[in-house]
Amino acid sequence: MKVLLxxxxxxxxxxxxxxxxxxxxxxxxxVVIEAVPVEQFEEEVVKGYDVVLLGPQIRYKKPDFQKxxxxxxxxxxxxxxxxxxxxxxxKVLELAVKLYKEKKGGQ
Amino acid sequence: MYGKEFEVANVLRERIQSEFKIKxxxxxxGFITMFLCLEEDTKQKDERxxxxxxxxxxxxxxxxxxxxxxxxxxxxxxxxxxxxxxxPEVALxxxxxxxxxxxxxxxxxxxVDMGSLALFGDMIYESTGIQVKTVEMVSTPMVLEAAxxxxxNASLEEVYDSVVxxxxxxxxxxxxxxxxxxxxxxxxxxxxCITGEGTAVKLKSILEKNxxxxxxxxxxxxLEIVNSKxxxxxxxxxxxxxxxxxxxxxxxxxxxxxxxxSTSEVLEKSKLHLLKEKIESISQDxxxxxxxxxxxxxxxxxxxxxxxIFKKFYFALKEEGVSLNQDITxxxxxxxxxxxxxxxxxxxxxxxxxxxxxxKGYPKEFDIIKRCIKVIEEGYGTRISDAQLVPIMQMxxxx
Numbered sequence: 001m002k003v004l005l006x007x008x009x010x011x012x013x014x015x016x017x018x019x020x021x022x023x024x025x026x027x028x029x030x031v032v033i034e035a036v037p038v039e040q041f042e043e044e045v046v047k048g049y050d051v052v053l054l055g056p057q058i059r060y061k062k063p064d065f066q067k068x069x070x071x072x073x074x075x076x077x078x079x080x081x082x083x084x085x086x087x088x089x090x091k092v093l094e095l096a097v098k099l100y101k102e103k104k105g106g107q
Numbered sequence: 108m109y110g111k112e113f114e115v116a117n118v119l120r121e122r123i124q125s126e127f128k129i130k131x132x133x134x135x136x137g138f139i140t141m142f143l144c145l146e147e148d149t150k151q152k153d154e155r156x157x158x159x160x161x162x163x164x165x166x167x168x169x170x171x172x173x174x175x176x177x178x179x180x181x182x183x184x185x186x187x188x189x190x191x192x193x194x195p196e197v198a199l200x201x202x203x204x205x206x207x208x209x210x211x212x213x214x215x216x217x218x219v220d221m222g223s224l225a226l227f228g229d230m231i232y233e234s235t236g237i238q239v240k241t242v243e244m245v246s247t248p249m250v251l252e253a254a255x256x257x258x259x260n261a262s263l264e265e266v267y268d269s270v271v272x273x274x275x276x277x278x279x280x281x282x283x284x285x286x287x288x289x290x291x292x293x294x295x296x297x298x299x300c301i302t303g304e305g306t307a308v309k310l311k312s313i314l315e316k317n318x319x320x321x322x323x324x325x326x327x328x329x330l331e332i333v334n335s336k337x338x339x340x341x342x343x344x345x346x347x348x349x350x351x352x353x354x355x356x357x358x359x360x361x362x363x364x365x366x367x368x369s370t371s372e373v374l375e376k377s378k379l380h381l382l383k384e385k386i387e388s389i390s391q392d393x394x395x396x397x398x399x400x401x402x403x404x405x406x407x408x409x410x411x412x413x414x415x416i417f418k419k420f421y422f423a424l425k426e427e428g429v430s431l432n433q434d435i436t437x438x439x440x441x442x443x444x445x446x447x448x449x450x451x452x453x454x455x456x457x458x459x460x461x462x463x464x465x466x467k468g469y470p471k472e473f474d475i476i477k478r479c480i481k482v483i484e485e486g487y488g489t490r491i492s493d494a495q496l497v498p499i500m501q502m503x504x505x506x
Contacts, residue, residue, distance in 0.1 A: 007438070008438070008442065008498045008501050008502045009442060009457050009459060009498035009501075009502075010457050011441075011442050011445045011446060011449075011457055011498070012438060012441030012442045012444075012445050014445070015405050015406070015441065015445060019405075037457070037459055037498070038501070039459060039460060039461060055438060056434040056437070056438065057434050057435050057437075057438035057439075057502050057505075058505075059434060060505050081433055081434055081437060084437065084438070084441075085394070085397075085398065085401065085437040085440075085441070086401055087401055087404075087405050087441070
């Protein structure tokens with residue numbers, strides 16, 4: 001599973017990435033998580049990701065980004081403020097796994 | 108003991124008997140006497156201990172007196188300003204007149220700041236025979252307490268004790284806190300009507316429907332209004348224990364620290380929006396405090412220090428007219444914490460590509476950020492480059 005996290009500068013999201021990586025268990029298989037700033041979204045999203053997650057501070061970008069991800073067939077979701085604020089890597093990973101499974105189930 | 112009243116009651120009996128052609132039994136004369144004596148008791152209410160505040164300076168004493176009078180809804184505390192160039196003799200004679208005026212049979216409590224004013228109480232007692240007790244190093248909560256006690260018809264002795272033994276923590280709750288409301292006090296909204304049951308309860312349910320109060324720990328208290336004075340006094344006493352966000356009633360509490368919405372305005376979107384904003388900003392404060400632990404766990408900096416500096420930044424932005432929602436506040440805290448950590452530890456920073464474009468494209472916004480970020484730079488004795496301000500600006504303005 002390849003997960004793309006998008007936030008403003010990729011600074012705070014890097015904290016979340018660390019936490020998510022620690023939460024990865026064997027049953028998740030191979031998990032790759034990348035964090036990029038908003039401006040790199042378009043060039044990055046085409047690189048074969050399974051799930052895209054947005055930081056709550058760029059919630060307002062969701063409609064724009066969703067057009068792109070819908071075309072690519074990638075699920076996109078905004079991380080809940082509580083999980084993001086508390087840097088709950090395990091919860092965010094759960095969200096990614098859920099979206100990933102739904103996507104696979106739908107195909 | 109109540110001979111005179113009894114005599115009058117007897118006269119009244121005669122009149123009632125002749126007017127209504129009935130016989131009034133002796134017991135009733137006793138009752139009438141009691142009513143007359145009751146009147147006597149209420150008359151004594153005016154015999155309260157006088158409260159006088161005397162301080163050096165042009166306005167200190169009258170300012171404190173004003174605050175207390177407004178909070179208590181009574182024009183009761185008298186302030187006397189002693190300009191620095193006023194001769195003590197002049198001040199003494201003025202104060203003596205004021206004490207005479209404030210004395211209503213129970214003596215006068217004199218609250219002063221320092222110096223010669225502290226000696227005047229005894230001198231006035233000597234010259235007038237009016238009992239005067241003096242307390243030094245006056246502060247607003249002391250005057251408030253004195254006035255409150257006096258209004259309850261306490262004796263001079265009791266008023267004095269309550270001021271001297273006042274907990275030093277009263278009035279310090281706001282220390283080291285940049286919040287609008289005290290963190291220790293529970294937030295409440297007051298709805299009020301004449302009975303405290305009809306409209307007030309209805310208003311409560313309207314508010315509950317229109318404001319999202321779930322999980323916010325804000326109570327709505329329906330209150331009855333006996334009269335305007337009593338209402339204000341009730342609010343003042345609630346205020347001692349709780350943080351009143353807003354008052355919705357037909358009577359204006361005339362308190363600037365409280366948002367007032369009249370009963371007819373409650374359905375207006377604009378007024379309700381003000382209240383919503385106030386509620387939002389309160390929960391915002393809680394968020395900032397909650398982030399302390401998150402930062403401590405995840406970022407290698409002193410989280411307490413960081414958040415106290417962040418609050419300054421937050422309020423600097425607020426003064427510039429920039430208010431942040433929850434999403435942005437939390438993201439900003441995390442982002443800045445990471446940024447500070449990297450700067451302090453000399454780790455590489457993340458550089459965006461188009462920073463110059465943004466700086467040129469949003470000069471006004473960039474200026475504000477640059478001004479506000481100074482409190483963080485000063486707090487950490489470091490510099491944050493223009494390039495690093497760009498993502499912060501993007502976050503704050505959702506660019």
